[in-house]
Amino acid sequence: MSDANEQIDKLMQELRRGTITIGVLSQLSEPQYGYSLVSLLGEKGVDVEPGTLYPLLRRLEKQGLLDSKWDTKEARPRKYYLLSSTGKEVYEQLCVEWRDIVSSLNHLIDEKGGKGNGDD
């Protein structure tokens, strides 16, 4: 059983890795800094480790999906991230793709489930 759990953990990690990007992009139509984004996603039920999120933000910025800006007006300087115009476009397209994946996978799962039930 623990063997199965281990496999599930691994697969879930892979599954999450791909979806985190969509999650992050979805929250950045308003500027956010690293930690506010962790809390924001956490509140909405998407737990992301800070150690994963911070480098991801930088990578997305490098890829041109995010713009960033240091805000030095407050007591503590913070780096804010915001969707760039490319980012917006990418995010919208990703949403379409995501819905496609969900519906086709749901279809597959339900089909299998239906068959299985029928055999019982």
Next chain:
Amino acid sequence: MEMIERYIYAVTQKLPPEQRQDIAEELRSLIEDMLEERTEGRKITDIDVEQVLIELGNPRHLAQKYRGTKKYLIGPEIYDSYMMVLKIVLISVAAALSIGFIIQIIMDPISILDHFVEFIVSFVTAIPTAFGWTTFGFAIGEYAGGFNSKNLQIDKEWNPSKLAPIPDEKRQIKRYEPIAGIVFYTLLIMVLAISNEYFGIWVYDDEFSGVIPFLNEETYGTYLFILILGFGIIKECLKLVYGKWTFKLVIFTALTNLVSLIAVVIMINGPEFWNPEFMLQLTQAGLLSEGSETYETVSRIWEQSTFWIVIVLVIGLIWDAIDGFIKIRKSK
């Protein structure tokens, strides 16, 4: 608070210098945010700091995520050939050392203990050297190949008609060719490095009584020679990695040949590369008598040998490059 700085340092020192400062500043403000959230206004203790850092995880892993790609000297694509060549090289080095050891025992059985010590010492120095050269050669191959795979990725619009033709026979490099080359160079290096005093004319006077060396043992000429052979190994490694004659490979081999050529010129023009007392020693060994006709002939050959060796080396190296171009041409 010092712990935070230590953590940030541990992460950023593994990052490219131009990114360090920005990431450090961002990380610092993020850690402070996390601390603030955790303590909710009360005083921050060391335990809080520790827990926040644990949440961020091992600095090495964090740095790796910041870098994105994994870095390596020899990647999975050429790892197999690397291991194969490494085995061949190490085995041939070990074999050459053992053969040298046996020769020494046969010729001079009395000081067997000395030879054994020498054998062990050269084993300890030569194996890592061979390992280093091989790895160096492959690292260059990886570097060159790395550019290749990047080019392939950029090339997004792929279709089957773009598939490269199977290289024709003449263009393909048979695997055994570079392998044989590597073994040959390695053996030569070993022989030169360990027993350059045996690289010469062996004098028998009823029994073996010594060697008149070709090279001047007191100068660095031998090392340059080894360097040239080292370049030879790099070249063979490149051939093994590419597997066929391509324009790039020919350029690479031509470049290594050019470097070798420069080394040859330095070597020959350098101070006393050859044994300066060669002729004298030949006379002393009783093989020649001064003034005789043979003496004159040998002397002339000896004096002109430098010239001819350079000519042969130069022709060989240039031919090697031209040969590559011809092989590319033939397949077109």
